[in-house]
Amino acid sequence: MVTKKKHTDIWVIADHSNGELEDTSISLIAEAQRLAKDYHTGICLLMMGKVDIARVQQIDISTEAKFYIIDNELLYNYDTNTYLKVLAGIVNEYHPLLLLFADTAMGRDLAPRLSARLKIGLVTNCKLIRYERNYLAASKGVYDDQLYSDVVYLGQPPYAAMLDSSELDTYLPNKQCKAEIVRLTPYLHPTDIMTNVLSIIKGNPRSIDLSQAQVIVAGGRGILGSFELVEELADVLGASVGCTRPVIDEGFLSLERQIGQTGKTVSPKLYIACGISGATHHLAGIKNAKIVIAINCDPKAPIFKIANMKVVGDARRIIPSIIAQIQTRRQLLCSAPL
């Protein structure tokens, strides 16, 4: 049976694919766990859309939690008004203390609208939330994260925060799943849908926003004369192309491809730096990259200090051999008997 509580639990509004959580939501669960411990409260994860329960049952969580599942055909494609209606309805019914959204397309769309609809305080670009002197306080990045401002929530809960999950720890799962799965069935009618998704077209990784890219191949001044190699490696890996400032100054790429202090801050799973020295202005933009592979002919290049994998040599020779290796292995995989 679902027990209704008065503004107690911390809710994570999950980004997921058929019940499989996105990394951003996993980071939010970790944040919710930390907060719940300080606050002595419970955690709820809300999944809307098509949800494979078998997958949800595999989500490991080290604290007791409730998973609210709303699997309704009308929610299979994200539609702002429909999601807003459902979310506002259940927030009014279950009274969470705090709603955590990830800084994703859905979070950016839904959180401000929910805040306006329910008149609840929302902190965007939030880096950290803490309980302080009887207030729930949040640190927010301002001026492109050059400064941080501390804010407190006033008024009555619920409160909401859109967290910059690239700054959060990745959640380390416990083998024991203690989550209670609760299916909710809010009232929805086909007339609630205001837009219809006709097709979904995959974006070109070369041109997607670098701050959203999972894999980035970046080139610097050391590979300027052969920059097409950086683009070729990116194509083979399905990665996005980034660069340092000299590449922009020379007119090889447009400004939105620059990574660093005066460019984009990125948080890919894999960052391959080709012919990049590792100046502090550039490193400021890649501090959230999970794995950095650096290719540089100078063994003393500063980039090697932060690289997980170091390749010392001429990038003009190394990149083609990496591409050849990837292609050979792919061919072997394709020709292997099933």
Ligand SMILES: Cc1cc2nc3c(=O)[nH]c(=O)nc-3n(C[C@H](O)[C@H](O)[C@H](O)COP(=O)(O)OP(=O)(O)OC[C@H]3O[C@@H](n4cnc5c(N)ncnc54)[C@H](O)[C@@H]3O)c2cc1C
């Ligand atoms: C206020 C300010 C803001 C700035 N903001 C940014 C920013 O946002 N982003 C940014 O990137 N820069 C920024 N810069 C510039 C920054 O300080 C560096 O000058 C720049 O990052 C250096 O780029 P690079 O690594 O491509 O070039 P370099 O520092 O010249 O390094 C080239 C590297 O390539 C290696 N190399 C040469 N040939 C080869 C080869 N054949 N194979 C392999 N390696 C080779 C060299 O050993 C060297 O390490 C800023 C500067 C200022 C003053």
